[in-house]
Amino acid sequence: MDKKAEILSALIDKRGSRRAFAEEIGIPPTTLQSMLSRGVGRASIDNVIKVCRALDITVEELVIMAEKQQPETIAAHHEGENWTDEELEELERFKAFVRSKRQQQGG
Template identity: 90%
Template sequence: MDRKAEILSELIDRRGSRRAFAEEIGIPPTTLQSMLSRGVGRASIDNVIKVCRALDITVEELVVMADIQEPETIAAHHEGDNWTEEELEELERFKAFVRSKRQLQGD
């Protein structure tokens, strides 16, 4: 599985069922599974765009997220905080944004 497919898999799995996600965006579940297992580069651009839009990211953001090296450890303390699934997704998008900004600045 390529890095882009790993990212999409993680984001989709946080939402729940892959089958339900595929049906929600109007692609066959087998097509989504193929994209995630064979790699995003082998999928049709239309399907990649549908998946990204449903996840509220752009294809460009997906590419940037895939190119960024993950630090070995990210420490975050949420002592007593209860985050909704939507808030956790927003935090992930923000982290990706900060990483992409860092990469563009050459740090």
């Protein structure tokens, strides 16, 4: 599985069932599974966009997250705090945004 597929898998799994997610966004569950197992690069761009939109991220943010992927450390930095899945996803989107700004500034 490529890094982009790993990221999408983790975000989708936090939401619940992959089958329900696929049905919610209007693609066959087998298509979603193929995208996650064979790699995002082999999927149609339309399906990649549908998945990203449903996860409230852009394709560019997905690419940036994959390029800069680091081990999951949110829980370690926020020990003792109770974060919802939605809050953790928002933190991940914010991290991707900060990384993209850093990259645009040449850092």
